[in-house]
Amino acid sequence: MAISSARSSATPPEDSAEPAGLTDVYAHPLSTRRLPKHRMPQGPHDPDTVLQLIRDELDLDGNAAQNLATFCTTWSPPQIHRLMDLSLVKNMIDKDEYPQTAEIEARCVRMLADLWHAPAGGGARGCSTTGSSEAAMLGGLALKWRWRAARQAAGKPADRPNLVCGPVQVCWEKFARYFDVELRQVPLQQDATGMRPEQLSAYVDENTIGVVAILGVTYTCDYEPVRAFAEELDALQRKTGLDVPLHVDAASGGFVAPFLHPDLEWDFRLPRVASINSSGHKYGLAPLGVGWAVWRSAEALPEELVFHVSYLGGDMPTFALNFSRPGGSVIAQYALLLGLGREGYRRVHQSCADTAAALAEQIAEAGPFTVLYDGQGALPALSYTLTDPDRAGFTLYDLSEQLRMRGWQVPAYPLPPDRGETVIQRVLVRHGISRDKADLFAEDLRHCLRRLSGTGPDAGAPRVGFHH
Numbered sequence: 488m489a490i491s492s493a494r495s496s497a498t499p500p501e502d503s504a505e506p507a508g509l510t511d512v513y514a515h516p517l518s519t520r521r522l523p524k525h526r527m528p529q530g531p532h533d534p535d536t537v538l539q540l541i542r543d544e545l546d547l548d549g550n551a552a553q554n555l556a557t558f559c560t561t562w563s564p565p566q567i568h569r570l571m572d573l574s575l576v577k578n579m580i581d582k583d584e585y586p587q588t589a590e591i592e593a594r595c596v597r598m599l600a601d602l603w604h605a606p607a608g609g610g611a612r613g614c615s616t617t618g619s620s621e622a623a624m625l626g627g628l629a630l631k632w633r634w635r636a637a638r639q640a641a642g643k644p645a646d647r648p649n650l651v652c653g654p655v656q657v658c659w660e661k662f663a664r665y666f667d668v669e670l671r672q673v674p675l676q677q678d679a680t681g682m683r684p685e686q687l688s689a690y691v692d693e694n695t696i697g698v699v700a701i702l703g704v705t706y707t708c709d710y711e712p713v714r715a716f717a718e719e720l721d722a723l724q725r726k727t728g729l730d731v732p733l734h735v736d737a738a739s740g741g742f743v744a745p746f747l748h749p750d751l752e753w754d755f756r757l758p759r760v761a762s763i764n765s766s767g768h769k770y771g772l773a774p775l776g777v778g779w780a781v782w783r784s785a786e787a788l789p790e791e792l793v794f795h796v797s798y799l800g801g802d803m804p805t806f807a808l809n810f811s812r813p814g815g816s817v818i819a820q821y822a823l824l825l826g827l828g829r830e831g832y833r834r835v836h837q838s839c840a841d842t843a844a845a846l847a848e849q850i851a852e853a854g855p856f857t858v859l860y861d862g863q864g865a866l867p868a869l870s871y872t873l874t875d876p877d878r879a880g881f882t883l884y885d886l887s888e889q890l891r892m893r894g895w896q897v898p899a900y901p902l903p904p905d906r907g908e909t910v911i912q913r914v915l916v917r918h919g920i921s922r923d924k925a926d927l928f929a930e931d932l933r934h935c936l937r938r939l940s941g942t943g944p945d946a947g948a949p950r951v952g953f954h955h
Contacts (some may be wrong), residue, residue, distance in 0.1 A: 493875055496728065512540070513908065518539065535811065549894070551896050554896045555895060555897050555916075556898045559775055560767075560773060562919030562920065566822070570815065571816070572589075572658055574813070578813070579813070580812065588817070592817050596612075596614065596779070598824055599765070599781055605784075606783065606784070609783065609785060611783060612781070612782045612788045614779075614805060614807060615777055615817045615820075616778040616808075618768065618775075618776070619658075619779075621778055622778040623656075623736055624661070624665075625780045625792075626734045626736075626763075627668070627697075628785065629789060630650070630761070631648055632791065633732070648673050649668060649695050650670055650812055651699070653674055653681050653701060653711060653872065654706050654902070654903040655699060655736065668696065668729060669694075670861075671690045673686045680706075681701060681709055681727065683712075684718070686722065687723070688723055691720070691723060691729065697731060698720065699733075699736055700716050700734070700753075701735070702741060703740035706844045706900070707859055707911070708860050710865040717733055717758075720759055732759060732787075733757070733761060734763070735762070737753070737763050738765060738766045740753070740765075740772050741773070742765060742769065742771040744834070745832075746832045746836050762778070762787055764778065764779065767816065772823050772827075772832075772918055773823055774815070776816035777816035792806055793805070794806070839920065843869050843916040844862040844863055845925065846928070846929060847860075847871075849926075853933055854936065855936070856873060857873070858869060867916045869913070869914050869916075870913045872912070886935055890935055893935075895929045898913055
């Protein structure tokens, strides 16, 4: 029977019945109209159709495999996918209902405390979090509580706490604002990739709750010299009596340095390091949703910040900003620690570091760039800037736009004060970024340079915005 053009172009009503036996999702009524965006639909819809239509929308996101901007895990083996499915119902806060999940969390804490050289028998404490940002805030809270208790015990005012740091991730700015702490952010020296120890004495005083050292600076990917910070603070204590603890923000480096730089002293081997935060879903290789906070000892974590939950006749101390949260990524973290072991993590990260170093060589040879960090000695990553921005004829923002036309996501941003006039790009090489993929990126980058400089075959073509 013929169908009139008016009838076929009309949008069927939302509650129209789905044809019996029709299995093609793009012929279902839900596929022939715009998806609801402001009100829930009145009735149910075929779940396969809903799945496909939402998947179609998600296809408009950037390709995670080409995302060179994120530190986060974008590839996991199939066994981890299956574990995440099995763990869908596990709630980390319900330790009575899921005691084995709580035990797995405790195993991870013990393994990380050992990996980061916590004193044997010292009673290291720790917990999982939703990511390194929450873990950093917990570390900051412990510093503030310890400082306040010491000030009150000495009969001194405790109303003007400050925290000293270099170019930190925005989570520390949030911590300072949310918990009423002055953030003393030390400006970058010329040609420096992070805070330097000789800068500390000008910023530390009796109201300093702690100093944050970054093992893997967000902007440049380099390590700050944690041991040198500790030595500077030791000298400051001998001179002034101020005993200022160190917190190491090892969001990325905490799962890299132990395997690629085992002799680097940055962790609890330094007595001044009171606490460490890290991200399991970055170079810890776990899926999104897990971070870790570990304290040297029970004394480093004030008891009033800890809540105790009893399960199976035992005691499980908890310390977190969130309440209900999924346990799958914690379970996946344990599976990775167990399955890869130290040698497996070393191989994965060494492969990434070798790829980063090779890519840095290609960037340096491309012509207009100065490499700031070449992937050696810190994170498997690289950062670079234009050697002569005034004569390049384009900006790194232009280059980012061009790279996105091929699907690559590479950030361009200014360095923090006092080097805000320097704009850089950063490339992160993670598990899943192969040498071949890095070479493909380098070739696309060279093509973009030819286009921007007017020397490529399509140099005269009109510029267009990012599209799929």
